[in-house]
Amino acid sequence: MTNSPATIRRSKVTLRDIATRAGCSTATVSTVLNNARGNTRLSPDTQKRILEIARRMNYRPNHAAQSLASRRSRTLGLYVAPAPWSSFGNPHYEGLLLRGIEKACREKKYRLLVVNLQGDESPDACLQEVRQQRVDGMILIQSGAMGDYTRRLLDILPHAALIDAVCPGTQAISVMFDNTAAMDLAVEHLVSLGHRRIAFIGSCIVPPLTDSVQRREGFLRAMKSRALEVPPAWVFDAASSGVEFDVTEEYCQLEGDRAARMLFSHPDPSKRPTALIAYNDIVAAGALRRLQEKGLSVPGDVSLVGVDDSDLARILRPTITSVRQPLEEMGFQAAGRLIERIEPAEKTSPEAPLTDNVISFPPTISIHQSTAPPKDDVAG
Amino acid sequence: MTNSPATIRRSKVTLRDIATRAGCSTATVSTVLNNARGNTRLSPDTQKRILEIARRMNYRPNHAAQSLASRRSRTLGLYVAPAPWSSFGNPHYEGLLLRGIEKACREKKYRLLVVNLQGDESPDACLQEVRQQRVDGMILIQSGAMGDYTRRLLDILPHAALIDAVCPGTQAISVMFDNTAAMDLAVEHLVSLGHRRIAFIGSCIVPPLTDSVQRREGFLRAMKSRALEVPPAWVFDAASSGVEFDVTEEYCQLEGDRAARMLFSHPDPSKRPTALIAYNDIVAAGALRRLQEKGLSVPGDVSLVGVDDSDLARILRPTITSVRQPLEEMGFQAAGRLIERIEPAEKTSPEAPLTDNVISFPPTISIHQSTAPPKDDVAG
DNA sequence: ATGAAAGCGCTAACAC
């Protein structure tokens, strides 16, 4: 007999139903189905029999009952802090993180509750969900945008994972992208092509994003370590520009545009950079546009490196060489480790030294059309 | 006394705690807090007192217990069918829908469970969640990609809302974008500028997406109703092209590129279209790129209209005139109406005629730089 | 106007 829709529909099968059929108690059934009590004290036949009956009856545990009794919901909450500088978040960033998070949840049989993703729910909602036993832990994205509130929240949340943020003094897991290494990689790529005059275009957002600051510092360090000079005027970002931007959807482009305009207004070509590193692909797109409007060829006259390796990088012509964050893996680790923390330490390892709270992920680089050796290596 | 973190943390306040403090039974507290029994049979003082105590103790109902007893989880499930033609979905589309969905959920005090969003969970998961009482209803996106399976699923799911899909014979709510009107709007815009030779570039995906087919048909109808001719060679899509594409992230661009190449290879300019309507902004981007490489100016030589009004449309130069779907509103309505169906018909309206199952949403158009009057109206 | 009591379906001691 197959499981016709009607069969499935009607089957409000409970533990007791199975117990009855199997001629044993609900406790036994529960133990078998949960593989509890060390899986060993039950007679193999009983186990087989119960499992078989449960399968045949298409039993599914009632989640509410399970949570109520066990005090665990096997659910993670996802909170993406609304970003004041963008009404829409960064779909590329969040989308890939989510992929990894979903994967980890699936593997560990957890579910994901959206506390906030594209909406503008207040961070307090995280607390509510935990207090209502709806989630066992929270994954926080863009918690940098929450300022001090993050710390207060983490003091209260029993289990949390931060992505691209740290909060010292709390037990929260942090999963970080190594922005310093990212810039070193970008610089290394350009230098290996022969570039020596490289400029940096950060994000124009005020107050400055942690990311942008880290990338700027990483850039400067990478240049310094190679004994390459960086005129102050070649570093653009919110801090350096006196300009107040009207922060719109185009925020990043504007900065790229402005920076490119200023960098290449110098009459003496030897006083201009031969390559640009942008905060992300959108900034790079803004710069590219301006360069092309000025009649400069990319990568002929100027090489361009972005960050994110997003679709945009492949849609533009030339396609943009871009530093890639392992976002999916970061999401996977954030959720995976969070779940490990939540699960009672019933794993074989008796006193496994708690894994580090903070994990850092290295960049890779996707080389596309926008980078090439500089026109003349002479004026370097 | 303020709610210090510690206070909040420890407060595992239950109904009983409140009942004790208030000197009444848990039943009374429950009734008051739920505004049940018509809100009237309880003495106003009791109500006030209980509410005040609950507030002071910062009471939050345990969700599992509530669900178990009431048999409703006040949670919607979100299932985005994995799209075989894209490893990453359409962040613009799903992101905006999600915004609306989240808004509706927040307003009605529902929560959203991710059954599948960027992952590749099988549709069966929808059933599981319902059967486990984890969700009261499901929102299905891209269910077209599920083929026949959709219908079987809907036969079983008690409450579901489809976005951009219909499934006749089921009770599922359908929230649709009016693709026909969209194309009429695009054609109308171009015609009002003076264009008469207009081509259409669909999606190259095989099998053809419903959207793409509808837009092609809508385009043809819009042209016909204006007595404008469309040579067969001016309609590009999966069906018309014999070409099999390697469906990658760039899928749409390729089509735009190919179409533009072919459309403008004709030596006689008067045999070429003066305007292009693309399936979406990505296709438009591909076409734009090819046009510019051919030395054709947009909108000088050719006007270009996309669909989605995405970030991309504003990043490209020229910015792309694009037809916009009211995605946020569509998501809002899908979730809102689904919740209304779920809630017991306890609303004032005794026998409110069930709202229609299928709702259609009209397009608007965002006019940007890529459309202008044709160069010479003569050869029309 | 209020309360007692019976579950909702499951888990986890603890007893046998």
Added chain:
DNA sequence: GTGTTAGCGCTTTCAT
């Protein structure tokens, strides 16, 4: 090895 038992925190019917 397996069953008994006592809840988990809430809703809801029915007495009072």
